[in-house]
Amino acid sequence: MxxxxxxxxxxxxxxxxxxxxxxxxxxxxxxxxxxxxxxxxxxxxxxxxxxxxxxxxxxxxxALVGDGPSFPSDEAVELFVSRTGNLLGGIGELMLDSATDALHDHEIIQLRKALAADYPHLTVLRMQTFRAFEQKLVAVVARRMATEFPELAADPIRLESRSALVTQVAIAAVHHAWQNWARDPLASETLADRLAESFAELDDVLGSLATH
Amino acid sequence: MxxxxxxxxxxxxxxxxxxxxxxxxxxxxxxxxxxxxxxxxxxxxxxxxxxxxxxxxxxxxxALVGDGPSFPSDEAVELFVSRTGNLLGGIGELMLDSATDALHDHEIIQLRKALAADYPHLTVLRMQTFRAFEQKLVAVVARRMATEFPELAADPIRLESRSALVTQVAIAAVHHAWQNWARDPLASETLADRLAESFAELDDVLGSLATH
DNA sequence: TCTATTATTGCATAGACTGCAAGTTTAGGG
DNA sequence: CCCTAAACTTGCAGTCTATGCAATAATAGA
CATH class of the missing domain: 1.10.10.60 (Homeodomain-like)
Structure with missing residues (x-):
């Protein structure tokens, strides 16, 4: 190796x-x-x-919010693209893959959590570090959707719009997770836990909202 | 009157x-x-x-991104709360109600559109002006969900989390609409048009993503 | 030990932003 | 029309952020 x-x-x-x-x-x-x-x-x-x-x-x-996440490994990306079903959950795992990078420094994590609670606007700034990220993610999501929904592959503009929208929704879930994570300083749940929760909740809520 | x-x-x-x-x-x-x-x-x-x-x-x-949207009128809010079905679409209409405020200045709108295309990070900043807004919106969405899904009303924490998540998803759609609106400078579609499109697309995409 | 590369630092400078106090303009009543 | 209170504008002084540049210091690798 x-x-x-x-x-x-x-x-x-x-x-x-x-x-x-x-x-x-x-x-x-x-x-x-x-x-x-x-x-x-x-x-x-x-x-x-x-x-x-x-x-x-x-x-x-x-300096306060720290560096943005690094893009998921090629293996993780390929695995995601080739899979089928539960698209949002897959994106969630992908996010998790890149979020668990520099999360081993307990002291800093704790302080950042308090910071997020005290200054919500910095949390939003933190989300912006995901934007660099975002374009690549849209492309990956597009690849996945193209294989999973062949009728979309035939319409590149529609495919682009769809994958951008789905990516935005996924980012919404990440934002939600971050907010919940920072909300109470005493909870022992990790950000990864919250991410899993939010994506699960998202999947759940979609069922009750779809008007079809 | x-x-x-x-x-x-x-x-x-x-x-x-x-x-x-x-x-x-x-x-x-x-x-x-x-x-x-x-x-x-x-x-x-x-x-x-x-x-x-x-x-x-x-x-x-x-100064470049302009003022944030004003909160929808009480009537619009009450109408939204009392209705049932198509929750996200309802939020979309609510957004539209507040977005059509200061949108009568053609010259400024055109320049802002070009600006959004040239400097995407300002678009993200623009989204931040929705935040003051966001908290109130979460509260309104919670009221609506409480009436529509009685089982949620019994669990305030769950209700809070749900409405926050749904609100984030709606904001994701607004972001998506804004991006599409700014993408091509020649299109004559208004931001309101794009908002309607994005919320419709969101509704559509939810059907294909739900794993239930 | 010598040298190329890279990192740190100080200095100078421009621009963003704030508090304060003085000057102007508008509102509204007499 | 005039007068006063309130609101708005402006200049000034000062702090902080941010960047380019050149000198100095530290490290890597031969």
């Missing part, structure tokens, strides 16, 4: 700084509120120069 | 300035691109002081 090379000193330092900045930003904002915390403050706590801050994050907000 | 009082001079001037700022901002950005346009530029064209700009809009972006 592919060798997992031990990352060098440079890489390790880079990661440490990356984390130090996020941690400093999250702690400060948690303690003193969003608008009283400046990038100078964050840099001081993270032990870097303010100029270096911008080598890692383009803005205070980005 | 309620008398429609002629707005005074003060109010008319205010509206004129409001429009002048938006127009100036949209034209400048359309001609020169987003990042080369400053608030000083906009103010110069709109014939106001830069300080006055901030009396009208909190940022350049807000």
């Amino acid at each position: 592919t060798d997992v090379v031990e990352p060098g000193l440079r890489e390790r330092k880079r990661l440490a700084t990356h984390r130090a900045i996020q941690l400093a930003a999250l702690k400060l904002v948690h303690d003193r509120g969003l608008d009283t915390v400046t990038i100078d403050d964050i840099s001081r706590v993270a032990d870097i120069s303010p100029r270096t801050f911008f080598n890692y994050f383009p803005s205070k907000e980005e | 309620t008398d429609v009082v002629e707005p005074g001079l003060r109010e008319r001037k205010r509206l004129a300035t409001h429009r002048a700022i938006q127009l100036a901002a949209l034209k400048l950005v359309h001609d020169r691109g987003l990042d080369t346009v400053t608030i000083d530029d906009i103010s110069r064209v709109a014939d106001i002081s830069p300080r006055t700009f901030f009396n009208y809009f909190p940022s350049k972006e807000e």
